[in-house]
Amino acid sequence: MKKILIANRGEIAVRIIRSARTAGYSTVAVYADQDLNSLHVQLADEATPLPGATAGETYLNRQALMEAAQRTGADAVHPGYGFLSEHAGFAQDVIDAGLTWIGPTPETIRKLGNKVTAREIAVAAGAPLVPGTDGPVDSADEVRAFVEEHGLPVAVKAAHGGGGRGMRVIRTLQEVDAGYEAAVREAEAAFGAGECYVERFLDKPRHIEAQVLADTQGRVVVVGTRDCSLQRRNQKLVEEAPAPFLTAEQRREVHESARAIATQAGYTGAGTVEYLLSPDGLLTFLEVNTRLQVEHPVTEETTGVDLVAEQLRIAEGQPVSLTGDPDPTGHSIEFRINAEDPALGFLPTPGPVEIFSPPTGPGVRVDTGIRSGDDVPDAFDSMFAKVIVTAPDRSAALARAELALAEMRVAGLPTVLPFHQEVLQAPDFRAENSSGAQDADHFGVHTRWIETDFAPVLEESAYLASALRHQETSMQRITMEVDGRPVELGLPAALTTLLGASAPVPQETGAAAEAEGSVTAGFAGTLARWEAEDGQEVSAGDALAVLEAMKMESTVTAPAAGVFSRAGIEPGEQVTAGQQLGSIG
Template sequence: MIKLLIAERGEVAVRIARACADLQLPSVAVYTADDAAALHVRAADEAWALEPADAINAADALGADPAVGPGGGSPGGGSAGAFPVGRPDAYRDMQAMLDAAVRSGADAVHPGAGPLSESAEFARRVVAAGLTWVGPDPATMEVLGDKIAARALADSVGAPLVVGTSGPVRRPDQAVAFAQRHGLPIALKAANGGGGLGLRVARRLDEVADLHDSAVREAVAVFGRGECFVEQYLDRPRHVEAQVLGDGEGGVVVVGTRECSVQRRHQKLLAEAPAPFLTDEQLAVVVDVSTAVCGAVSYRGAGTVEFLVSQSGQVSFLEVGTALSVEHAVTELTTGVDLVRQQLLLADGRPLEVAAAPPVLGHALSFRVTAEDPGRGFLPAPAPVARLEFPGGPGVRVDAGVAPGDDVPPGRDSLLMTLSVWGRDRDEALRRSRRALDDLVVDGPATSAPFHRRLLDDPAFAPPGDEAPTVHTRWIETECPWLDGLAVRTPEARATPVVLRTWVEVAGRRVPVVLPAELADVEVVAAMVAAVVGEDDPVDRPDDGGHVTAP
């Protein structure tokens, strides 16, 4: 690989850019208008805009009224670079990503941890364009990304499974029939879903049909396909997963385990490694099934095999995630393995540096700090980050996606940072975590940090003595008694700034320029160009259409 395009934003993109720097591999960030000043843009060696196909012509925009904006409408209501309502997010636009790779000269693409990271179609398009794909082979992703096919694969290697349909249910009445036969509650799952999207849980027979239709609609909107299957839903289960690395030739190493039972809306808020309170027999099931499933498809790269552990202790295969897990930091802290480095080495055709399961080094917890208000059902709370102070000290690691003064754009992933804390055992990791969370300061948006602070003192998560925690995947929604008291007043998010797009010519090359509307003055543009090409170089002031030409 010569240059890597990071098809992602936020914290994960920053993490990948830093891994590239360690390997002396040039990195390319991508961004949209509302992310032009984001940390991931500054972390990479270069950055390229994801241009919308229907962007307003810059020459026309230069003459627009700044009070209205180039697209019309109310002041501050949009920008020439913003995506209009109904247009897909550019960070999910496969062709925009490929175009950025071509423009930047990147010969490889890392999909990050967002929707594109588990898209077999995107992987195929990257490979078809002659680029290196950092991830599993597209055919592998196709099998594992289809939860029905993944269940069949797991069944073929003897993995324990909860009762479910062998194929998608085409009509709501088929889901009703399953519930009548096997009992409630049931889970209706998008076959191509993930991250809690396209998932509905029915606890009453009269809601099955409506929830089936809801799951299908969300799956179509997010993943482009609406096939759903049904399985029994385990009440109060723990969520346990194995981090794997595969060499693409059948060799699989289980690097470590994690527990991610603290979730809201089926999305993880906290992870710890290794997964605590597993018996030797349960751990053996997790390791053996993960190795067998991934070995059967000659898995290449980093992946996550996920399981549910019932109240009775039964371990059941859930799914395989082909993306880099946001929670990967706790595994890195407890094993010393740089998972992103391994991804990049494998994609470059080099061998794994991990030949066998590494020894476990202590215990770590990872907190997903989001711009959400826990007291209002974890409602997103986008607002400028006015002040930000990170904790430090022994065992503390912060992977941030924002810096002081940054915006948290509405409609984007609310993840601000992952705070990970290591200790020699779980008790020390908990003590250090309390200290680190107390030292963390985020002024501006409401965040999940107060939830994490309170959780660490709740006996359901941190019981006295050698007792096992009683938290489970729906503990927040069903049993957490103190959430409402965490509600705070959140400042309103800044409106996306009105920006104008034009271009200049430097040595005959057309160079795009994006600037705030209030600065869209010919003299300002000329001064910007002069600063780039040199004070002594003549710059032609525009006299037709607002363009500037420099030698």
């Protein structure tokens, strides 16, 4: 390998470019129209366009990516994560073109990417498992039959892909039809295949995973464990390594079964074996991600292993540089910085980043693909940066994280920073007993903790309330000098107008700006589908429409009872924040 094309964008493309160039490879960036001036484009040795502005036209366009590789003379392709990173067909395209695919073989991706065959591999490897269907189910009736045999709750999951897309948890029999149909619909949209299977769903489990590296000589190293339990809508927000509060036996079982699964699958490259851990200590295999994970930096920080460099070594046919499973040193926590508004139910908030000022200092790492003045486009994922904080132990990492997040400043669009600041104060997450020491019995975070236990805290959050106050009116920001130091003040635009300052005209957003009874879009995105017919009688809270943005669906509900009249918008059309979707009369 001499020249590597990175078939991705944003912070992961930047991350790969840095390790590749350090190892002596030249790099090629690809870019959609809106990514022309992006950081990954500027850092690569050369860049070539993927004409278009949507994911389908660009980073998911296999033909365009292969043409880009041919055009630039690249002899290897690194897929990053997301997009086509777990697409066996794309991996085969690369290999058939005589290029090196930096990842597991297409056959392995196919076997482990299909959760049904992955489960078969896990069974053969002797991994811990909960009851599940032997293959995909063809109807909601088959889901009901499984429920009758194994009980509730159950999860309907896409057989292809991952990341929580195409998954629905069903807790009552009344939810079976809608849950099955939604999972199939999401699976078809996200992965091009609607096959779904069913398995028992563990209530309030932790999400534990093992990072593996496997070379072509047959050696499998488990680099470490991670806890990724802090999720919303099955999307991770906070991850840490090593996974805290595991018993020695649980840690041993994770390491041994992850190694056995990778060996059984004939795995090569970097991959992640994921598990669920119930409150009573039951460990069950979940899935294998056949790619680098978003949260890989916490493993790197606690082991000193450059996982991207190891991927490159393995792709070259070299052995893994590690002689055995490394012992972790210290503790690391990663905070995903997403363009989402936690004060409004984590609605996507694409737009311009006026100021991006990351924290610095000992033990602080920031992975990002943006700078001040860049945009977070609505066509791609909402995550634009990661803050990784490392310290000698978990208590010190929490303290250091508080300082880092308080120092970080992002202006121009709402982000999840206030959420992270609130999480750091949560007793369930801090896991401290009355003496202030950390205690496994006090660690209360699980995969639905944000939507359940933490929801009332979010409603009362001083951090989110402060963030929301700044959204309630347009703000005019002016810089003044106080005691010899510049201080930026944010004042309501109406007030600055009275004071004679040059201020923008206040722009009301959301339902408050519209006439009584109107229904508006809370964010910019695409109308995925109508849930209510034109002229239908609805009650307050009924679903009217579903909007999609940044790969996430959000339901628009009726603010009051009445007759719903649709606006002239068809599914698939773009809508803007505050745009009227209809009215209730």
